Amino acid sequence: xxxxxxxxxxxxxxxxxxxxxxxxxxxxxxxxxxxxxxxxxxxxxxxxxxxxxxxxxxxxxxxxxxxxxxxxxxxxxxxxxxxxxxxxxxxxxxxxxxxxxxxxxxxxxxxxxxxxxxxxxxxxxxxxxxxxxxxxxxxxxxxxxxxxxxxxxxxxxxxxxxxxxxxxxxxxxxxxxxxxxxxxxxxxxxxxxxxxxxxxxxxxxxxxxxxxxxxxxxxxxxxxxxxxxxxxxxxxxxxxxxxxxxxxxxxxxxxxxxxxxxxxxx
Amino acid sequence: xxxxxxxxxxxxxxxxxxxxxxxxxxxxxxxxxxxxxxxxxxxxxxxxxxxxxxxxxxxxxxxxxxxxxxxxxxxxxxxxxxxxxxxxxxxxxxxxxxxxxxxxxxxxxxxxxxxxxxxxxxxxxxxxxxxxxxxxxxxxxxxxxxxxxxxxxxxxxxxxxxxxxxxxxxxxxxxxxxxxxxxxxxxxxxxxxxxxxxxxxxxxxxxxxxxxxxxxxxxxxxxxxxxxxxxxxxxxxxxxxxxxxx
Numbered sequence: 102x103x104x105x106x107x108x109x110x111x112x113x114x115x116x117x118x119x120x121x122x123x124x125x126x127x128x129x130x131x132x133x134x135x136x137x138x139x140x141x142x143x144x145x146x147x148x149x150x151x152x153x154x155x156x157x158x159x160x161x162x163x164x165x166x167x168x169x170x171x172x173x174x175x176x177x178x179x180x181x182x183x184x185x186x187x188x189x190x191x192x193x194x195x196x197x198x199x200x201x202x203x204x205x206x207x208x209x210x211x212x213x214x215x216x217x218x219x220x221x222x223x224x225x226x227x228x229x230x231x232x233x234x235x236x237x238x239x240x241x242x243x244x245x246x247x248x249x250x251x252x253x254x255x256x257x258x259x260x261x262x263x264x265x266x267x268x269x270x271x272x273x274x275x276x277x278x279x280x281x282x283x284x285x286x287x288x289x290x291x292x293x294x295x296x297x298x299x300x301x302x303x304x305x306x307x308x309x310x311x312x313x314x315x316x317x318x319x320x321x322x323x324x325x326x327x328x329x330x331x332x333x334x335x336x337x338x339x340x341x342x343x344x345x346x347x348x349x350x351x352x353x354x355x356x357x358x359x360x361x362x363x364x365x366x367x
Numbered sequence: 368x369x370x371x372x373x374x375x376x377x378x379x380x381x382x383x384x385x386x387x388x389x390x391x392x393x394x395x396x397x398x399x400x401x402x403x404x405x406x407x408x409x410x411x412x413x414x415x416x417x418x419x420x421x422x423x424x425x426x427x428x429x430x431x432x433x434x435x436x437x438x439x440x441x442x443x444x445x446x447x448x449x450x451x452x453x454x455x456x457x458x459x460x461x462x463x464x465x466x467x468x469x470x471x472x473x474x475x476x477x478x479x480x481x482x483x484x485x486x487x488x489x490x491x492x493x494x495x496x497x498x499x500x501x502x503x504x505x506x507x508x509x510x511x512x513x514x515x516x517x518x519x520x521x522x523x524x525x526x527x528x529x530x531x532x533x534x535x536x537x538x539x540x541x542x543x544x545x546x547x548x549x550x551x552x553x554x555x556x557x558x559x560x561x562x563x564x565x566x567x568x569x570x571x572x573x574x575x576x577x578x579x580x581x582x583x584x585x586x587x588x589x590x591x592x593x594x595x596x597x598x599x600x601x602x603x604x605x606x607x608x609x610x611x612x613x
Contacts, residue, residue, distance in 0.1 A: 202469040205462050217570045318473075320567070330578050333553070333569035336469075338476045340563035343582060350575050 113315035117301035126311060127156075132352055134307045137256070137363050141264040149265025149286065153257040156309055157247035159191075160254050162261040163240050166286075168277060171227070171234040179226025179234045183212035185241035185254065192246035206336065211241060211255050213332040214292035214323035221262065222287035228272060235267070237286070248309035251321050251334075252360075255294035260364050262288055291365045292331055293357040294323040297349050299339055304349055306356060320346065322353040326361065376548050377534050383545070385414075389538040392528070392588055397509070397599035399516050407517025409599070411509040413592075414542060415499035420509035422517040424489035433488070438481035440488040443472035445506055447495040467503050474507050474527065474556040474566035480520040489519060500543035501529045507556050507566065508592055515600055525565055526596055527556035528588030530581045532573060537580050539588040553578070555585040559593045 116126055123131060135156030144150040147163035171178060185208035187195040200208075215221065226235040239261065241254045266283035298308035298316035308316060318339030323332035330350065335341065341349075376384050387393070393414030402408035405421035412418075428434040445467040449455050460468075475491065491513065493506040504527035511525040530539045533549035546552050551571025557564055564586075573581060 200462075202465050205465045206469055209462065209466050213570050217572065325572065329572045329574050330569060331572050333567055334470075335564070335567040336473060338473055340477045340558065340561070340565045341567065342562060343564065343586070346564060346567065346582065347575075347579055350578060354575065 109314050112311060113300075116312060116315050120300050120303050120305060125305065127309060131303065132306045132356070134356070134360070135309065137360065139256070139260055139363060141260050147261075148267065149261045149263070151257045151260035151264055152244075153253045153260065155249060155253040155256075155307065157245060158249060158253045158309070159243075159245035160250065160257045161242045161244055162254065162257040163242070164261050164265045164286075165238040165240070166265070166267055167236050167238065168228065168233055169236040171231065173231075175223075176231035177227045178223040179221070180236040181212070181216060181221060181223065181239070182236060183208045183215065183239045183241065183258070185211065185243070187243050187246070187250075191243045195243075195246065206334070207243075207250055207254060208241060210251055210294070210321055210323075210332065210334045211239070211258050213334075214255055214294055215239070215258065215262070217331040218290040218292040218323070218325035220259070220288055220290040220292055220325075222289050225287045228270075228277065229275070233277075237262075237265070246310065248311075248313045249296050249307050252294050252296050252307060255292065255323065256360065256364050259291055259293070262286060263365065290325045291361050292323050292325055293360045293364070294321050294332075295353040295356045295360070296321045297352070299341060299345065304345060304352070306352065320349055322350055322357075324353060324357040328354050328357070373544075375534065376545055377536055377538075381536065383538065385542065389536060390584060390587065392540045392591055393542070395505075395592060395595055397512065397595050399512050399599050399603040405513070405517070407513040407515065407519070409509040409512035409516060411505050413501065413505045413508075413540075415497055416495070416502055416505045417497040418502060418505050418509050419494045419496060420506060420513040421492045421494075422489060422510070422513040422519065423492075424517070425484040425487035425519070426489075428486065428488040434486045437485055439479075439484040441472055441476050441479060441481060441491070442488055443468050443475065443491040443493070443510070445471050445493045445495070445503065447498060447502070451495050451498045467506075470566055470568065471503060471507055471510065475510060475514065475525055477563060477565045478511065478521045478523055478525045478558055479514065480522065483520055489514070489517075498543065500541050500546045501554070503527070503566075504529050504554050504556070508596060512596060512600055516603070523558035523560045523563075524593065524596055524600075525556050525558055526589045526593045527554065527566060528585050528592055529554040530585035530588060532571065532577060532581065537577065537584060539584045551577075551581070553581050553585055555582060555589065557586055557589040559590055
């Protein structure tokens with residue numbers, strides 16, 4: 102799977118030719134997603150969890166909630182922390198060790214979507230201003246890499262957050278006392294990421310691994326429930342024209358709505 | 368944390384807190400060839416930002432197994448000095464710096480003829496000595512000049528500039544204060560002669576219409592900085608020419 106530059110060039114020709122005639126190697130149209138399968142509550146020990154399958158790409162997200170200190174510039178708000186692990190069992194190109202730039206980028210792009218859309222009502226997670234708040238840990242675990250980890254991870258993260266339950270509590274003399282029962286984590290927005298690959302000067306949505314290997318460049322647009330853009334990330338060695346970026350934004354508006362229905366039910 | 372946040376970042380006449388108009392860049396000073404050891408280097412001051420960029424290469428790759436058979440290995444490290452920000456920053460690379468190093472490298476790579484030097488590396492170092500918002504953009508502007516100064520064959524210079532939305536108004540080249548107090552920030556890198564966008568990020572909230580306007584503001588900003596960038600590059604070689612002719 103980790104191809105040599107020569108294999109990539111041979112593939113590139115074939116994939117690029119197909120794409121210029123509006124088709125793709127796996128039979129999809131240029132703006133079609135692979136089939137999305139979503140399960141929630143897959144890990145009982147986690148406060149919330151979800152597993153997303155995007156074609157053969159598979160991502161699990163678990164959330165944990167702990168008590169900790171707020172940041173000094175926002176003493177009244179809970180803290181969101183997103184981490185991503187490219188687990189070595191997910192791909193021959195992933196290696197054990199500290200997070201590399203790819204996993205850091207993945208975590209930060211997922212983080213930006215959740216943070217900038219203000220998806221979590223962090224102000225409701227304050228226990229004692231300046232001293233104690235809840236910290237929401239979102240851990241992205243890539244289990245099988247077949248391309249477009251960003252969209253799969255963003256969807257799984259949102260689904261896991263919607264699945265997250267917090268224990269009830271009351272504060273007695275500065276101490277937190279756990280009370281019976283759970284309440285859902287307060288969520289007010291549903292950010293969805295849509296990733297484009299540019300191949301042979303054309304945009305395709307949801308690139309799978311073979312397309313990622315030959316793409317010139319990549320663009321991820323994350324939108325909130327009102328269709329406003331809340332995060333963008335360009336990646337890869339190529340470039341985009343202004344027209345391509347605006348075209349991508351229009352497609353993203355349609356696609357985020359479509360995907361959101363799969364993740365947010367009812 | 369000593370500075371208090373001002374009430375308003377823009378007054379009723381659309382004048383910003385540092386006296387600029389919405390579409391006005393901070394004053395910038397750019398210099399090329401500022402470091403002795405580097406193959407190429409540049410220094411930029413944009414407002415309070417002070418940033419050094421250096422390029423080493425093409426040279427042998429260390430460690431060797433990273434060498435690429437068909438092109439040069441372009442590497443980039445974006446780093447902030449501990450004293451560059453209000454509260455001391457640990458010198459260890461943060462997650463933000465790792466991400467920025469990656470996107471900056473990807474912003475510069477489209478401009479470089481990487482296929483000219485297989486089995487080699489070109490290393491780009493960006494040191495932020497003082498930061499005041501927009502350091503990745505100023506860093507790219509300087510690093511592209513450092514590449515040119517090192518004599519690396521390039522398709523175009525890369526120039527970068529951010530634009531965003533603050534208190535409901537769209538503006539260019541946000542300071543740290545405006546970025547933190549504002550609604551959206553869009554850093555963008557651009558190759559002016561190829562009309563190619565090589566870096567695009569965003570955080571905040573913008574409608575598609577606002578986004579289009581912000582991107583255009585950033586591109587206009589890039590074109591203005593590009594003039595300064597070209598002058599800086601030329602003036603180094605004019606100085607060299609004069610020295611030779613004397």
